[in-house]
Amino acid sequence: MPPKRIAFLVFPRLTMLDFIGAYDALRRVAAMSIDPEVTHRIIGTDAEIVDESGLKLTPDSVYEDLSKFDLLYVAGGLGTVTLMDNRRAIDYLKTWGDERPLASVCSGALLLAAPAILKTSARRPTTRRWSSCVRSAARW
Template sequence: MKIAFVLFHHVTALDFVGVYDPVTRLKTMNVIPDLEWDICAFTEEIVDGTGLQFTPTRVRESLDQYDLVIVPGGFGTRTLRNDAPFIEWLKTAKNCKMKASVCTGSLLLGAAGFLEGKSATTHPNAFLELQTYCTVLSERIVDEGDIITAGGVSSSIDLGLYLCEKLADFDAKEKIRVQMDYQNV
């Protein structure tokens, strides 16, 4: 199993780290020993809104080699959803088995055409923007099978644990949740 975490300038760090931590524990806790992941970006430099820097492991490489592509949110999504070269790059994930987003990452999934005919969620402040692409639900997590979206930034850990159950099973998710000392699932 290969996972791509898609990062971009002005990403919200917790949107990324909140889902990254539980999902990567699938490997570090030996639930899915052959799990692999990359930090993928369209640019070599990634800086969140506060100056925190991330270093991508793959830059502008096609996303078609991944089983799961995870897109966090952040203020950068507002401009990127209209950035044709970025969206064309994101579209290379078209044939991936599953795509997931946190917060306004769903705007990028929508701009890439992945939400057509589906329901999704995002941060409540972005519901109107998301309505351009799909039916918007005010839920913590919306699972459409191959597309899973999560609400605002604090839902990133919820999404990570949800994906752990989907990729492994309930017992694995619970083992990871307990190890994280996370009570709110």
């Protein structure tokens, strides 16, 4: 079954383009009647998200239960560095498990490289961000 319910995780100091690019493309799947059953929710780590440039975004919910979603998308941005030390955020991501698809862009992959998220997963992670890989390897 292809993903139908998509969760987008947003957090302070994200790169808005990392979120909005995927969000816009995936929301059009339903909007253009390609697959009207596709739904999405924007889930934040905070009630108000301020990106790297100061742009504000109000998510649909904060730390919403992920069990009802088919795909989790994690944006990137400078805020990933702070989130890697946020026990609540890491524990939240761990609730995703390893049976459902997981996607990220840019430094969002750093959050997924946290202990027990990708390391214990059967997934084969890929990234094009060599500098992020080096930072992540040194950290974990």
